[in-house]
Amino acid sequence: MLAAIRTWAIAVKEFRQLSRDRITFAMIVMIPLIQLMLFGYAINTEVRHVPSGVVNLSHSAVARHVIADLQASKTVNFINSYDSVKQAEDALRRGDVHAILYLPSDFLRRFEEYRLGISQRPVAQWITDASDPLLSSAIASLRQVPLAKSGLQSSNGFATPFRVVQFYNPERRNPVNIVPGLVAVILTMTMILFTSAAIVREREQGNMEFLINTPVQPIELMLGKITPYVVIGFIQTAIILSLGALLFAVPLPENIGSLLLMTLLFITASLTLGLLISTRAQTQLQAMQLTVFILLPSILLSGFMFPYDAMPVPAQWIAEALPATHFVRSIRAVVLRDALWWELWPDVVFLAGFTLLGMLVATWRFQKRLD
Amino acid sequence: MADVVIQASGLTRKFTDVTAVNALDLRVERGQIYGFLGPNGCGKSTTIRLLTGLLTPTEGEVEVLGYVLPKQAEALRQKVGYMTQQFSLYQDLSVVENLRFVARIYGITGAEQQQRIEQLLQQYHLENKAERRASALSGGQRQRLALAAAVVHNPQLLFLDEPTAAVDPENRRDFWERLFDLSDAGTTILVSTHYMDEAERCHRIDILEQGHKRAEGAPEQLMQELPCEVFELRGDGLRNVRKQLMQEQAVLSTAQIGQSLRVLVNKQQQQPQQWLEQQLSGEIDVQAVRPSLEDVFVANTGTRHVSRD
Ligand SMILES: Nc1ncnc2c1ncn2[C@@H]1O[C@H](COP(=O)(O)OP(=O)(O)OP(=O)(O)O)[C@@H](O)[C@H]1O
Numbered sequence: 303m304l305a306a307i308r309t310w311a312i313a314v315k316e317f318r319q320l321s322r323d324r325i326t327f328a329m330i331v332m333i334p335l336i337q338l339m340l341f342g343y344a345i346n347t348e349v350r351h352v353p354s355g356v357v358n359l360s361h362s363a364v365a366r367h368v369i370a371d372l373q374a375s376k377t378v379n380f381i382n383s384y385d386s387v388k389q390a391e392d393a394l395r396r397g398d399v400h401a402i403l404y405l406p407s408d409f410l411r412r413f414e415e416y417r418l419g420i421s422q423r424p425v426a427q428w429i430t431d432a433s434d435p436l437l438s439s440a441i442a443s444l445r446q447v448p449l450a451k452s453g454l455q456s457s458n459g460f461a462t463p464f465r466v467v468q469f470y471n472p473e474r475r476n477p478v479n480i481v482p483g484l485v486a487v488i489l490t491m492t493m494i495l496f497t498s499a500a501i502v503r504e505r506e507q508g509n510m511e512f513l514i515n516t517p518v519q520p521i522e523l524m525l526g527k528i529t530p531y532v533v534i535g536f537i538q539t540a541i542i543l544s545l546g547a548l549l550f551a552v553p554l555p556e557n558i559g560s561l562l563l564m565t566l567l568f569i570t571a572s573l574t575l576g577l578l579i580s581t582r583a584q585t586q587l588q589a590m591q592l593t594v595f596i597l598l599p600s601i602l603l604s605g606f607m608f609p610y611d612a613m614p615v616p617a618q619w620i621a622e623a624l625p626a627t628h629f630v631r632s633i634r635a636v637v638l639r640d641a642l643w644w645e646l647w648p649d650v651v652f653l654a655g656f657t658l659l660g661m662l663v664a665t666w667r668f669q670k671r672l673d
Numbered sequence: 674m675a676d677v678v679i680q681a682s683g684l685t686r687k688f689t690d691v692t693a694v695n696a697l698d699l700r701v702e703r704g705q706i707y708g709f710l711g712p713n714g715c716g717k718s719t720t721i722r723l724l725t726g727l728l729t730p731t732e733g734e735v736e737v738l739g740y741v742l743p744k745q746a747e748a749l750r751q752k753v754g755y756m757t758q759q760f761s762l763y764q765d766l767s768v769v770e771n772l773r774f775v776a777r778i779y780g781i782t783g784a785e786q787q788q789r790i791e792q793l794l795q796q797y798h799l800e801n802k803a804e805r806r807a808s809a810l811s812g813g814q815r816q817r818l819a820l821a822a823a824v825v826h827n828p829q830l831l832f833l834d835e836p837t838a839a840v841d842p843e844n845r846r847d848f849w850e851r852l853f854d855l856s857d858a859g860t861t862i863l864v865s866t867h868y869m870d871e872a873e874r875c876h877r878i879d880i881l882e883q884g885h886k887r888a889e890g891a892p893e894q895l896m897q898e899l900p901c902e903v904f905e906l907r908g909d910g911l912r913n914v915r916k917q918l919m920q921e922q923a924v925l926s927t928a929q930i931g932q933s934l935r936v937l938v939n940k941q942q943q944q945p946q947q948w949l950e951q952q953l954s955g956e957i958d959v960q961a962v963r964p965s966l967e968d969v970f971v972a973n974t975g976t977r978h979v980s981r982d
Pocket residue numbers: 688689691692693711712713714715716717718719720758867
């Protein structure tokens with residue numbers, strides 16, 4: 303009873319302070335908004351409109367046809383043509399263009415030989431600036447496009463032996479994958495930082511010396527401190543998912559219960575991490591640095607940026623230890639594949655266990671002492 | 674024994690490079706206003722933290738209200754109040770919000786809370802500041818709020834760490850009125866200060882220096898028993914006189930105060946006034962005066978303090 307009153311007192315106080323801290327309050331809304339815009343619009347791993355040059359020594363109708371087809375693919379945008387390869391290479395070095403299509407003077411003959419199966423010699427050449435692998439691999443995917451589409455079907459054929467059927471994100475749009483993952487990144491950032499800073503601030507500003515001399519218990523202090531942030535975590539999740547649905551047509555999950563449960567588990571796990579940091583950090587700056595220390599692997603290794611399966615095994619071990627990995631995995635499952643929470647039980651167990659253990663350690667490490 | 678509220682013996686606290694409190698013996702009785710007088714860094718705050726169980730002593734024993742510290746510190750929390758040196762309430766909360774928060778922390782709710790807060794606002798002259806943020810209070814108002822927060826739960830024992838450090842004399846007097854009210858109501862108060870006028874109001878004081886206790890007793894008694902004679906010198910060229918006197922072993926201290934020079938001469942010196950006049954040349958008037966608490970402080974601290982002679 304007394305414990306509940308004291309926990310409530312801390313939570314109310316924390317809410318009040320938070321609502322008066324305009325900048326923090328604005329950040330709670332702005333961080334998800336801005337990140338959503340950045341990842342949804344600006345950061346796009348789908349490569350389009352690569353500025354390119356062409357060196358056409360062939361002057362044939364087929365060559366013109368090929369160029370027009372490539373332009374129509376929208377992956378490249380031919381902004382200039384050059385008289386010689388030398389000139390084109392200079393343009394590439396200067397960065398005027400990032401790719402060059404070279405059609406040699408004997409292009410038509412090579413093309414005919416290739417078409418009739420007489421020769422396997424390449425008919426034309428792409429010269430790309432491979433310093434950005436993403437760009438050059440996009441160009442590489444253009445290798446066979448024009449020949450197939452030019453109506454000049456080759457005799458040895460380009461038919462693929464496999465038919466690919468795309469599930470869950472048939473148009474392969476980036477935001478569909480990014481938006482749910484973004485919930486993980488933003489919650490990691492705000493939840494850890496806010497709790498750790500909120501406790502360290504009390505220490506820095508001298509409130510703690512008074513507080514630890516009252517009957518308040520460490521667990522009451524911790525629970526009271528994190529309560530408001532649970533609410534904030536849900537607000538942020540709601541902002542991201544609803545805007546994701548509005549702007550990028552990211553589907554909303556059918557099973558809201560599973561979404562709420564997984565989100566709650568992740569929020570509490572992140573808040574616990576913040577509490578753990580607060581038992582170490584002496585200043586708010588240190589709390590911030592420790593948050594970044596956890597945030598970076600959470601962005602890079604959790605599967606948000608790069609596919610988990612593509613990572614080397616040791617990196618996967620590290621990833622498994624991060625709550626963000628489990629949440630990225632489960633929220634994508636819930637939002638994109640309509641998975642139910644009990645189907646994701648390994649992640650449920652990890653996140654719940656992490657919270658419990660973290661709480662225990664944080665409470666044990668938090669001493670009502672100054673030495 | 675029931676009347677002893679704080680009992681400490683050989684209390685010592687070492688930090689990596691300094692001994693902040695050194696073999697301190699302490700005995701505070703119920704109802705007393707007990708003062709720690711000492712310069713910056715002498716260990717006042719550290720002593721208070723040891724007595725509240727916030728710091729663990731390196732050596733020595735402490736018993737507060739019958740609880741052995743630091744082991745039983747938790748049981749003590751409900752019975753003591755602590756006003757820290759730095760303002761430790763929330764700047765972004767209003768006066769009532771702060772008080773309500775503290776009341777809840779001590780488990781005071783509902784009508785009882787309402788009543789208690791109204792009473793505190795009235796006692797500490799904060800009624801018309803109730804809705805104001807703590808950050809917008811004046812120094813004196815802020816200290817009154819801090820005191821109100823420290824006594825929300827009617828503690829038997831109150832620790833005040835330099836409570837009036839940034840407060841003008843008028844407000845300081847007012848603040849002390851509140852302390853006497855509390856004392857009359859039976860609260861034992863332990864207060865640290867570096868103001869003489871404040872120390873003089875205590876029933877009993879310890880003079881601390883570099884973690885050592887240099888003197889202890891009621892201010893009156895300390896002034897009477899001062900092992901020095903105090904003289905006020907008036908005349909020309911006092912600055913030179915001062916330089917000259919500081920060479921003498923028997924002179925404990927000299928201080929220019931306005932137009933006069935205050936000189937402390939060790940009582941071991943035979944007939945100090947005659948001796949002093951002999952030392953002086955020229956038109957200088959020597960007059961014996963009653964020792965002040967500052968004289969007691971000066972005589973007991975610094976490189977030439979009496980106990981080391
Ligand atoms: N946590 C700490 N770690 C290391 N040294 C400390 C610590 N706290 C205090 N000290 C040292 O102990 C000595 C006594 O400090 P304390 O704060 O008790 O003095 P004080 O009498 O309260 O001074 P002031 O009047 O400035 O408040 C000082 O030399 C201080 O530097």
